[in-house]
Amino acid sequence: PDKDYWYIPGLWHGNPPMAAVNIGYSQKVVELKQCVLDHFTERNASTVTQFIRNFTNLWNAVKHENFIFSFRNCLEVDAYNDLSVKYSDLEWELRKMVYDFVDKAQKRIETEEKNPENLLAVLRNELLEVMETTKAEVIKTLEDWFSAQNKKAHLIQDYKDQFKMNIDILCNKLEEESHKQLKKTVQRQEGRKKLHDIKTKYNKLIEDKVNLLVQSLRQKTKDQDESELHQAFETMWAEAILSLEIYQPKVANIQLDMETSLRENMKARASILNKKLPEKSLDDWGKLEFEINERHIAVRSLSDRAWRYVHNIYKESKKETDVLKCCLKEPRKQAEILITKSKNEMKTIIQQEMDYDPKYCKTFLRHVDKILDCEFPTFSFTEKFRTYFKLHICGIGIQKFQEIHDSFRQKNDPLQSFEADKKFYKQIFVNLYNQKDQSQSCAKLYLDSYIKPAMIANLNQKLGRAIVDYIKSTQNAEEFKSRRNLQVGIMLDLKKKNLFDDYYQYIDNTHKFEKDWVEEQVLRYCENSEQEATLLHNLAMDILEPAVHSIQKAIRDIDTHKELTAWTFLTEFRKAMEGIIVLPQDKFTNQDIVRNAPCFVDELKDLANGFKNDLSNTIKGWNVRSKVSELPVAPWKLLYDMLSGCGEQCPYCGVLCDCTDHNHEMHSANYHLPEGLRGYRWSFWKSLVTNSCSDTSYIALRLYREQDPWLKSQLSISHTWV
Structure with missing residues (x-):
């Protein structure tokens, strides 16, 4: 322990330049150098670059009598940053697990037809079990990081309990957020069920009227041409809509x-x-x-x-x-x-x-x-x-x-929903009258109106997190590994561009600048071309391909040789896709719509084989920036939330708190800005203050700001900042 702390006497006896040199200074420096060399001989060999850097830091600390940046502390800072990077990776793995569970749980709720409220209690218990298991794995990984042959881990043993506590707090936070999300999904599903019941009732009435109209027209001796069929359908449709007691959502004041x-x-x-x-x-x-x-x-x-x-x-x-x-x-x-x-x-x-x-x-x-x-x-x-x-x-x-x-x-206006379905019912009416096989048209309609929108909705829900996962795992995105790396990345980018407006925006509103910077970097990653396609396209196809294979497999596995109607097939297909996509079931209730079930399934199978290329062409037509901006899970927000501190600013220099701990009480920042950047001047000689607020917070300074000439004295820094 006595070799970890060194007192270096002053260089001079008295006031220079006539003062004598203090012999004790040279003796202590020699002893310190010898101790450092002995220390290196007992440790694993370091590279020449590391050796030079460590000795440079040590000599600068001695020369400037600035022992805050001592040799040991430099290693500790590096070790802490390594730990922060490791914790950031573990945090993302924990979040991914929770997000995946919630995504699957929401699909289960949306396909629950009877009582989604009871399912909510079951899902919460499942979430607690999964979270406990994953939490134990994360803590074990953290323990292994400290106990492994890590050259720097012993320097930051004091932080182990702090990071364990962070994991506990994060788990509690994720559990609370997940439960709220699932509860909202239940509320949405209950609202959808009311609308579904109304539409099912009215769909049956309209289908009955379509069947009656077909029967009445067939009883006529004269065949109806296209215009006559159109007129007959329009008349029937108007009468049917008027006869329905349409439920209108309540208008709120x-x-x-x-x-x-x-x-x-x-x-x-x-x-x-x-x-x-x-x-x-x-x-x-x-x-x-x-x-x-x-x-x-x-x-x-x-x-x-x-x-x-x-x-x-x-x-x-x-x-x-x-x-x-x-x-x-x-x-x-x-x-x-x-x-x-x-x-x-x-x-x-x-x-x-x-x-x-x-x-x-x-x-x-x-x-x-x-x-x-x-x-x-x-x-x-x-x-x-x-x-x-x-x-x-x-x-x-x-x-x-x-x-x-x-x-x-x-x-949720049933009337508008029926108007949107009018074309569908008209096509069914014409096909029934002409006694045409509707297998092909209905198969294409089902794929385009049901399966494809469900696939795109599932893609939109997952794509934001997939972008974050790619950025966190790629070796070229070091700036997103930790809070410190993010700051360094922004500083290097500012230096590279060397634009005054960027520096001004960064100093004036650091929080907004950081968020905008992260957003721009995420968009650039998504626009990068890989194998003649953008990264966004490739990530989207990685999500869609397993779902497309599941659709094709489900269609093949359902036995169409039995006495199955198209409705029975679609019901089984919908069950097979639970947990993958959510398919509605408010059409195709009329048994006469699709009479040839095997033909319908074969047509659907053929269409599904080309479904992947169809989706790929759709995605290639996306505007990358517009699409990423519209995602329900904003990737840059998710990324920045893990890298930002608590958002509190130093009341004087305006830097953001760097603490990413979820339970910190004292705010702190690695670097404070010179107060002159915020307009503070010395009250006597009017020059901008070059000291940072951390240097001047302990002395009473007579300052005023150029934009605030009425400010006569600087208040002490808030007790919540160190």
Whole structure:
């Protein structure tokens, strides 16, 4: 232990240049060098490059008396980064397992016809069992990494328990998220079942009318030509639609729901709401550009005289002065960030393929309250700001909720569904009248209208994760191995491009820049050409090929030599595809539609043989960037969530917290930026501050910012940062 810590005396006795050299300095340096050489002789041989680098680091530490960057700490940093890369790989394996399980579980729920709620409890128990098994495997892999002949593992033994705890927290988080996803799937399935029951009932009525019309026309002595058949069908269709008691989804009054929730949320500010809401509806508040004035902020370290001066100038001129614009620049920037966060929360509340729920409004306002509770070092937002902010963001929420409500009503309107099926029923009617075999047309219709959309839906659900898996596994994507690697990758890219605007955007809004950078890199990977096709095409085909083989095998395996109707065949085929794709069953209920089942199956088999090429041509026609942007699982978001810290920023230099631990209480960053990059200047000689906030946080500095001339002193760095 005494050889791990060395005290190096100062070089001089007294003040240079006339001071004598301290003999103890040279003696200690010689002893240190000898100890280091002895250490190397006892260890495995290192390369010349490693030896030179280690001695250079050691000498720089001694020369500059900067022992934070000592020889041992450099090795520890490298070892910790190796551990972070290993943990990142283990985290992705754990996530992949959970995502695959949830994907299969959702398919089971969507094919459950009786009681999906009971299935939910079964699936949750299965998830817990699978997660416990995988968690044990991940922890064992981590233990093996520490116990193996790892030259650096002994330097970071203290972090072992921390990473184990991270795995526990991650498992709990994934379990909670998975259960929520499955619960939402059950709710969607229950809604689909109601619509399916309605459509099944009405389909039977329409099919009966088609059969009656065919029989009545056949009883006529004169054969009907094409125009007469068309006229007869149109008349029958209009009468059939009028006779149906069409269920219409309920129209929600979203504006009233949001206003009621807002009044409950802001009872203390009821007088302002009573004044402002009659002037403009909530919907109109959301359409206006959100503006901040001097009444929306309270400055913590500004003297009353200075603020009254700015305020009086504003009152007299009735317009913003340059001084006021400078004062409001930072609050406006933070307000834009708050609006973006609120919009993102809105997206998490909205459930895919689900109708608007009045509970969305209350849930959304609770999230907004949490967002507004943030603190800033030099100012705070007033209650007036909170009121106007909520008026604005609730207006935006109304518009978004109205969009999903209208979309849901349109998709689930039985009348529109029947109009979409009109062509199908007309073709069936004509074929029945002419007594044509419909095997070919129905087989193609089933493939194009049922199997292909189900395959594309399954592909869309898996493709985002497949992209992430490829990037995590490829050797050319080192920047996505850990948080530190991501930062280095961005820095190297900035240096390579050497564009001022990029540097400015990175410093001004690091979080947004990092997300945009990761998104751009993911899109470039997807656009890369491999074997005359893009990476996106190849990944998509890797997902589709097993499903296509399963379809072809299922068609071959079903025995068509027995007395099977087409309906029985499709029912068995649908069961065979459970867990692979989800196929609906709301058509082909009429036994007369497809009478020759073997012919239908043979035609379907022939079409399935060319299905792979058909899908490949469809995928080749995709616009890569547009398609990746539309995926339900955004690959860059999934990737960045694993590489980003908690998202908190240093209150002065603005760097992001680098801690990827799920349970950290203290925020920290490997590197802090010079405060001058954020506009801080020395109050006496007006030059930009070159020190980072980590250097200056322990001394009282008289600083002001060029855009904030009213700031007279720098507050101490928040106690949550180290």
